[in-house]
Amino acid sequence: MKLKVVLIAALVLFSLFVIAGIASLDWQKKEIEIGFHSDVAKDNFTMAKRLLKANGIDWHKNKRLAEQAQSDELNVDPQSILILDEAVLADSYLLDVQLADWVAEGGRLIYVLNRQRDELAIDSTVFFSQLSINVESQEDVFEYDFAMLKEGHKNSTLSIDENTQLDLELSRAFFIENCPGVNTNNDNGDTLMCDFAFGQGRVIVMPSLLPFTNYRLRHLDHGSLLLWLSKGAKKVTYVPYLTYPNWFAKLWHWSWQCVVTLLLLIVLAVWHISSRIGRSYAPDFDVKTSFNQHIRAVANFYSEHGHEAVLFTALEKDFYAKVESRVPNFKMLSAEKQAQIIANLTHFEKQQVAELLASKLPESKEQRTEYIKRFKQLRNAL
Incomplete structure (x- = not known):
């Protein structure tokens, strides 16, 4: 009986200590961001559109620019800056030819490098050959990070003027060689972005548009970079590449040896099973003997x-x-x-x-x- 009373008293005393400890904590209500709203998640550049719109610039996605190039002259708003995925040039020879004329006449182009440039033979296109630059691909780079609150790591700095520098995290998938204009380098001296004149126009070669996506636009000075690139324009026209290779083509390009080995293993596995099992025949004798x-x-x-x-x-x-x-x-x-x-x-x-x-x-x-x-x-x- 005494042991029961002692246990009850100890339990009550322990409960008092726990309640007192919880009551003494300084509780704070915090709002934690865990994801984008559905209307933002539909487009990876929703936040970029809102940033540009707040500064009087419209963002427009044009999926039919290659079809419009069927005419004699490329029809692009002269007050617009054009963001073009270079893979689009592989699908349209007319666009490849007319793009050089449009930029030379005063157009502003943000030329975005594509990870499939080797498969699509982009180096052989008319426009890229006129840029007089070389691009070195880095195959072992994986940069898709979907952690919303993860701060970017600066790997390059762009000097706009004497008093303004932008801290940036640019893609390491490509290094640009023989840049004829202003180059933006990483800590190792490799050029990640190149800005130069092309006739009366201007071309900015970027390794990717990752800094302007919803996940990375908020970090470092990526938003300021987008506004600086769009300065003086009333409209941003983005031309994406809509054709992507299937998973088998990607796997083949990554390592055709692995694909061949996998196919051989599948053939050997089928042969191994078929040679052991063989055809199904009725047995000549009963399994159980009476x-x-x-x-x-x-x-x-x-x-x-x-x-x-x-x-x-x-x-x-x-x-x-x-x-x-x-x-x-x-x-x-x-x-x-x-x-x-x-x-x-x-x-x-x-x-x-x-x-x-x-x-x-x-x-x-x-x-x-x-x-x-x-x-x-x-x-x-x-």
Whole structure:
């Protein structure tokens, strides 16, 4: 009883300490951002659009610029700055040719490098060959990070003027060589962005648009970079690349050796299974052998090795057991009476029954077999 009281008191005391500790905490209500609203998540550049709109600049996505290039002259608003994914040039020769004329006449172009430039042979396009730059691809770079609150890591600095510098995190997927204008380098001196004149126009070569996506626009000075690139324009026209290779093509480009090895392993696995299982045939024998077959096998073994006497003794014992079950005290009767009773119970004649009961097991193998066969027939006839 005392132990129970002590335990209850200790529990109450512990509860008081816990309640007092919780009450003494300084509780604060915090709002944590865990994701974008649905209307923002629909477009990766929603926040960029809102930033530009707040500064009097419209963002427009043009998916049909290549189709519009069918005319003699590229129809782009002269007050617009054009953001173009270079992969679009691989789908339209006319756009490839007319783009150079549009920029040379005073157009402003943000030229975005594409990770598929090697597969699409972008280096052979008319426009890129006129830029007089070289692009070195870095295959081992993976930059897609969807952590919303993760602060970017500065890897380059752009000096706008003597008093303004922008801290940026630009893609490391490409290095630009032979930049004829203002280059933006990383800490190792590799050029990540190139800004130069092209005729009367201007071209800015960027490794990707990742700094302007919803996830990265808020970090570092990416928003200021977008406004600086759009300065003096009333509209931003973005031309995306809408054709992407399937997963098999990407895997083949990444490592064709792995694809070939995987296919060979699949073929070997199919061969291994098929060679072991093979075609389905009905078995030639029953899976389970009946008990009677086992008895016959034992009988054949005894017969082949000269032990018919053992078989006959078992047969004779079984015979008299059956007769005793029908005629009690059968063995107490005379031989003639026994033969008469068995003849009445079976289709055998009395004389045949008397001979079978009175005879002994013959010495000859053929005679023994015939005698046991006749005795067995007599047993079965009961």
